[in-house]
Amino acid sequence: MALPKTPDSNPVDYIDEEDFIALEIPWEASGERLDKVLAGALPDYSRNRLKTWVEAGAVTVDGKVTRARYLLRGGESVKVYPQEMPEQFAFQAEDIPLDVVHEDASLIVINKPAGLVVHPAAGNWSGTLLNGLLFRYPELVQLPRAGIVHRLDKETSGLMVVARTDLAQTALVRQLQERTVGRRYLAWVWGTPAAQGKIQAMVARDQRDRLKMAVHSIQGKPAITLYRRLANGHFAQAPVSLLECRLETGRTHQIRVHLESLGFPLLGDPVYRKKAPNVAKELPLYRQALHAYALSLIHPESKQVVQWYRLPPDDLNALLPAVGMTAADLPDEPKLETPLAS
Template sequence: MALPQTPDSNSVDYIDEEDFISLEIPMEMAGERLDKVLAGSLPDYSRNRLKTWIEAGAVMVDGKVTKARYLLRGGESIKVFPQEMPEQFAFSPENIPLDVVFEDDSMIVINKPSGLVVHPAAGNWSGTLLNGLLFHYPELKALPRAGIVHRLDKDTSGLMVVARTAQAQTALVRQLQDRTVGRRYLAWVWGDAPSQGKVLATVGRDQRDRLKMAAGSPHGKPAATVFRHLAKGAFQESSVALLECRLETGRTHQIRVHLESLSFPLLGDPVYRKKTPGVAKSLPFERQALHAFALSLQHPVTQELHTWFRLPPADLMELLPRVGMTQANLPQEAVVLQSIQNDPAT
């Protein structure tokens, strides 16, 4: 097969100064599929990427857009117009508003809203917290993961800390590894939960559904969640409980998986729904009812202990009366101390 050619300024096929790769298909390739031939001819690009380009109309056979399964006759001229892939923009700054609770030269504490993905990944290459951090704090581009040291699920709201220096990032990661970072959550669950409890169960990838995590997985990592009962309510005669959960480890979906394993699934959780009552379909709440309301850690430079509080966002506050609860059922230390932290005079 002829080697790929890129056009120069004298090429008759030079279109709008756009680069493309040119291939001439020899007759002995007759009967081969287009995507297979491209994969063999352009080893610098993955088969999936080439297929994406074909489907996007960025590959032309004798001047015509065709399909990946197209059978070549031999003798065709192919032009491939390389396309920028979404992941190329994963670490691009984007003007995404951030609710900054605290910041200094070493770290930033952010109150993440529900719906915001923390880190770019397949399906969410842009519009993430990382993209917003790079816009508001350009210096973070020099740090791994833009200073992010832990995550919250997309639809979990609440407090997160981000490092601004390599020294701070190292210190914060060490605290997380030593389990000295205090992370407390509010969780609304179905069922009549006990006054307190502790879940000790590994968390790992569900062997039957790779998109989910599972408690008690033989290949999972050790995980521990402590909880206490704050309030009891109900929705259409189905019991609801408000729990305060404290993480001793930080596994993916840990609280959601651990509570479901006790038959206390979170209200609104679209994934972990075992023992969810039928009345859940009537409750207008469409994300897991989970909020990281308190964050405690040692400052990476001064070594002082800091604690921040943020009450739940509007959707969770509006959920309270629907399940027979009030703001008085929330941890009152959070109510008082958030007001103090919000007072610029203090």
């Protein structure tokens, strides 16, 4: 409900030196919830934001802090003290350690640790890879998303490429669209998949849980994952396999969703774990066992195929003896090849 205006008055009276917005609630608003009336009176702010301010005590009604669902009587004096929101600081530089594998005038390759969010979003407005990039490479503030062209899940480790120029960013985005960026992952899964396979299944937002993705036969976007089994092992008599996965598309949670759909969820995955054995809770791992170990692409300047390779971090190396595997089961650096050979 919007507050009525008259020729000589405005429901939003002023923002004075003390930085609050003064409102007089009209009698017609009697019986309305405070957050609803505020949303109508202050359209520049979202209802969720205003509700957050009310619950934080930054809104007073007749000088008293109240709740968002407070029912107004009409005639009250309301003061709103706008609060800085976390997203206002999303693109600030922060001194975050980065494992830089390669850098040149066109691009940067990062070996991202597990636990690092790539891009600011709700719940993670700071402390992200983007914030760290802006600290180390201030010029990236001129590029969309600070040059980031693809992402890894927060708890997935491994190689990512970041553009340093407009031309490089355009070229890398085009390569991703044309599927000429080679991305290889190591994935430890429960069970024993076939020696190799191709998973071709649509991936879409899960209709029952909007924080998850799911395989759908009709809805969603096409997604293709190639895999081959590198080693077999076990944990507490439950079979475990080490897979090399290659992406032909890059959908959100693609490898995790695809492998779970076949009945082979990743070890340590807290979200996609259907058919994980009962012993999964005893596993000494606290994130999904997924590492982007090899990255290849056509360099935007030289036009040559280039490749980078990084073995898994300490937590996944420590997993090997626990599942009956050794470092000898890990793959060597892949042969340099034009991406997309399947």
